[in-house]
Amino acid sequence: MMTASEVRVRYAETDQMGVAYHANYLVWCEVGRTDLIRHLDITYAEMERQGVRLAVADAQVRYQASARYDDVVRVETRLTSLRSRLLTFRYDLFRVPEPGAFEGERLATASTTLISVSSEGRPVAMPRHLRDILGQALLGSD
Amino acid sequence: MMTASEVRVRYAETDQMGVAYHANYLVWCEVGRTDLIRHLDITYAEMERQGVRLAVADAQVRYQASARYDDVVRVETRLTSLRSRLLTFRYDLFRVPEPGAFEGERLATASTTLISVSSEGRPVAMPRHLRDILGQALLGSD
């Protein structure tokens, strides 16, 4: 399963180099991740109400082109690995082309690994039913 | 009582106009407010552990000059009003001059009114001992 999200670059997200500040790409990945989970039979907000929290354990971003103010960025999100405590997501970010333009430029590739933690912050296995729900995103992921 | 805090403008805080993005001034005011409370016999982190939360009910900022990347901004904070549920802080923001320069330029004046809320978000009177502690900041406020 792959889900696509679109975010428009805000003025607040630019820096004085005239492009989007690099840390914001991780925020856009979070938007993609939230949307992927929403496409399953649950939301991340609901997961938290059930006592499961996903903390980011590792993040990697390779930047290829700069997103600019008012660009629409398309975030394609995939769940690439699911274990009892750990999930890995991959993100492909593109600039959505202006109407009539040929194709979107690749902006970045990223991945994040999240760890399931209790409300006290200790690593815990995710409940079986949540793993089953998340597992749907793995099937056919390519 | 007046407390002074210094923050150095981060690249992340600039925007493509080449200056600090305006919403960040409210973040610097929060740094000033946290420092003022720290100078009393408590920290805001400790207040929260005692179940008191201060939510911002009103914020006003008048911008006079632009803070730039790597500028040191001095935030002077005063508590100007204290009632059972409401506190008002005033902030004067200056650019700290380079060594040898005459005086710091005024960047902005701001005020925020905070309301005491329970952990469920309902307005509640602050406990007596907290109002007494905060009241120390009012005395001699000028």
Next chain:
Amino acid sequence: MMTASEVRVRYAETDQMGVAYHANYLVWCEVGRTDLIRHLDITYAEMERQGVRLAVADAQVRYQASARYDDVVRVETRLTSLRSRLLTFRYDLFRVPEPGAFEGERLATASTTLISVSSEGRPVAMPRHLRDILGQALLGSD
């Protein structure tokens, strides 16, 4: 003219009080302002390429209810005043209700006054054609 924008509250925008951090409301107002201008015959990105920059000179926010993670926030934006160098926008922010719910709760009311500045940051009158374009947003504003 009134334009409506929707933003979904990001995890990055929450704070440990469990609600959206107050300074982010100013960012959402910026999204509303950008969208209002886009509905005219220009974009703010294009205005900047023409050498006009709008710096925030004054901002006021009155917070009425807390936006929460994953809420959809509706920002209604109006241009309420237009002079040679100054523009004032008003914003009404609501929580978009869940499907089936009766109506959206008001989250905040805000206003910002912007000043037209040259690329060196000095106040300048806006070019005539830009004022004419922006003036369309005033007509019928209510």
Next chain:
Amino acid sequence: MMTASEVRVRYAETDQMGVAYHANYLVWCEVGRTDLIRHLDITYAEMERQGVRLAVADAQVRYQASARYDDVVRVETRLTSLRSRLLTFRYDLFRVPEPGAFEGERLATASTTLISVSSEGRPVAMPRHLRDILGQALLGSD
């Protein structure tokens, strides 16, 4: 050469999990990088005025413990590689212990690779004198 910077976690930087939002670690790394350059005979602000811009090409963060509101985070920064267009920095982030506590907990390890770009965003070799200045940070780096 290793430089150490300290940042205090702001309320704005927390999220509803009650810890610092993960993308902010990259902002703190930027603070460390700016400080390392400041310890040489130049500042990054001055480098930009000379037409050199460093864009982030790759970022990696491994998170080990959560930074919390009001924690003081110590960022130790090292320049680990310097080529004509590329620089790599490594960052070790620790929680500064309370007075009397034994030692600081490790929060994260990170690295970023930056690429020298022209003001139009094209990769360019850094001027010789800048590489010489930056090279001082490599010597004795461990």
